[in-house]
Structure formats: C-alpha cells, structure tokens
Amino acid sequence: MNWLCIGLNGYYRSSRLLAHISPALDMGLRLFLANVFFKSGLTKIQTWDSTLYLFREEYHVPLLPPDFAAYLATSAELGLPVLLMFGLFGRFAALGLFILNAVAAYSYYDQLSDAGLNQHLYWGLLLAVMLLHGVGRWSLDGWLEKRCG
Numbered sequence: 001m002n003w004l005c006i007g008l009n010g011y012y013r014s015s016r017l018l019a020h021i022s023p024a025l026d027m028g029l030r031l032f033l034a035n036v037f038f039k040s041g042l043t044k045i046q047t048w049d050s051t052l053y054l055f056r057e058e059y060h061v062p063l064l065p066p067d068f069a070a071y072l073a074t075s076a077e078l079g080l081p082v083l084l085m086f087g088l089f090g091r092f093a094a095l096g097l098f099i100l101n102a103v104a105a106y107s108y109y110d111q112l113s114d115a116g117l118n119q120h121l122y123w124g125l126l127l128a129v130m131l132l133h134g135v136g137r138w139s140l141d142g143w144l145e146k147r148c149g
Contacts, residue, residue: 026136029126030090034081036123037097041077044070059107076100084130087139094130101127 044051051070055061061069076096083093105112105120112120135141 023136023138023142026130026134027087027138029130030084030087030135030139033097033123033126033130034085037077037084037100038081041074041081044074044077058111059104061103061107073100073104084135087135087141088144090135090139090141091131094127094135098124098127098131 055066055070
C-alpha cells in the first residue's frame with residue numbers, strides 16, 4: 001500500500017505543477033480567439049461595400065435587417081475581442097462572440113466547406129470553455145476579482 005501512496009503523491013505533485021501553467025494557456029486561448037475575430041472585423045470595415053453586399057445577398061441573418069446585422073457583427077468583431085484580449089468582462093465577451101459565431105455559421109451554412117464548419121465549431125468550443133470556466137487568472141477580471149472580490 002505504501003508504494004501506491006508514493007506513486008499517487010508523485011502524480012498529484014505533477015498535477016499541481018501543471019496547474020501553475022494553466023493561466024498561460026488561458027491567456028493564449030484569449031489572444032488566439034481575439035486575433036481571429038478582430039481580423040474578421042477589420043476585413044469587414046476595409047471592404048465595407050462588399051460587407052454590406054454580402055449581408056444583403058449571402059449571409060441571410062435571421063430576424064435582423066441586413067444593414068443592421070452588418071453593423072452589429074462588425075462592431076462585435078471589433079469590440080468584443082479587445083475585451084477578451086485583456087480579459088475584461090471576459091465571460092460577456094466570450095458569450096457575445098459565441099453567439100456571433102453561431103449566427104455566422106447558421107447564416108451561411110450552405111456556403112461553408114467542411115473545413116470552414118469545423119473551424120466555426122472549434123472556435124465555438126473554445127469560447128464555450130471560456131464562458132463556463134472564465135478567462136483565467138492572468139486577466140483584468142482575475143485582477144479585479146482579487147481587488148474587489
């Protein structure tokens with residue numbers, strides 16, 4: 001029985017070491033996703049006439065007028081990634097981007113390749129993890145929670 005405890009102690013010590021690097025992974029995920037969505041927003045404003053055309057003709061967003069959907073999506077893609085990058089109101093930003101991602105995948109599902117659909121699913125999964133688990137200790141939310149918590 002003693003050898004089992006020695007082995008388990010080693011395992012649990014290693015697990016605690018890995019827990020110390022999890023804030024770096026959280027930050028990496030935030031930066032990765034912020035980059036993806038922010039670049040998409042930049043593309044939309046750089047080619048605004050094309051963006052409006054796509055929302056009017058291709059991206060059939062349910063329940064919203066096309067021009068309003070274009071402005072809303074572009075604003076979300078430029079604003080929410082900034083919040084996510086700094087980890088400020090991170091769960092709010094993750095929820096907003098999760099919804100945006102889901103609506104985007106639904107709106108042009110017919111035009112997405114299998115790889116494109118998988119990419120949206122991957123982003124959605126990562127955003128869901130942040131929504132449910134938070135954005136990590138190395139964030140403004142983590143700092144504010146320590147100060148104000």
